[in-house]
Each structure stands twice: as structure tokens, then as C-alpha cells.
Amino acid sequence: MKTTTIKFSPVDIEKRKKLDIRSGDTIKVWSKIEEKGKTRLQAFEGLVLARKHGTESGATFTVRRIASGIGVEKVFPLYSPMIDKVEIVKRAKTRRSKLYYIREKAAKEIRKKMRSLAFSSQEIESEIGEPKNDDKLIDQEEAKIENKEKTLSETENLEVAK
Secondary structure, rough: OOOEEEOOOOOOOHHHHHHOOOOOEEEEEEEEEEOEEEEEEEEEEEEEEEEOOOOOOOOEEEEEEEEEOOEEEEEEEEEOOOEEEEEEEEEEEOOOOOOOHHHHOOOEEEEEEEEEHHHHHHHHHHHHOOOOOOHHHHHHHHHHHHHHHHHHHHHHHHHOOO
């Protein structure tokens, strides 16, 4: 699985403005946590449900994940100095800007829907503009999905013909 890492300094506002996080993306947010006088990085990977307030100073994005069978959501301020870096793990095309309906959906349904709408690695690379290595696994998985869809449609046509 190929990811795009965008690392920025806490005061680099221009990079954060250009951060192209959309609803439907699967991202990993690395935030700084202080425990017992030490600072460490903690990753939170999940699906972006919403992005609010564009690029203004109060802009936020909501990330949801399932941890131990329980849904966990975090709202991250876009310009928070506690965010160290953001990795875009996977892009998906959605028809809604706010995916709050996913809270009631089962995880299996969500994965199925996102898989059918997922972008290829070349499309992500062209959108972000950063060079990436070949991602053969994603292309192979997409080919498998297309083959399954073809066989399903063929079997449906045979059943209708009977």
C-alpha cells in the first residue's frame, strides 16, 4: 500500500492551506502527545467524514475509525501545531461532502462502497503532484474487482435468459 506523506512545520500555513484532504479519503494523522514530560508521536488512521470552514483559521477535518468494534471520531484543527504530518493513504471519490451517514453503516458496507469508488495511484499522483513508486498491488486488485464485476454481470445475464 503506497501512501503520500505531507510533512510540514507548525508555522507553515501555506502548506496547510494546500493540503488537499477531502471527505472519503483514508488518512493517517501524526499528532504530538506529551506524557510524563516526554513528547511522542501518535498516529490516528481513519476515514475523513468532513472538512469544515475551508482554509480559514478555524478550519477542521473529522476522521473516523473503528477501534475494537467501537467507532472513534476525532476532530483535528487544520492549523494545529500539535499535528506533525498527514499521510494520505487512499483516495476515494464520494458524492457527498459530509459523510455522517457512515456512522450508522456497517464497516463491511463502507469498504465495499469505497473500493468501488477508489482512485488509482496514478490519479492520486497527478492530483497531488508528488512522485511515487509504481503501485502494482492496487492495479492488480482493481483488475480483480473488474473481473468479478464482469462475471457477476454475465451470470445475471444468463439467469435472465433462462
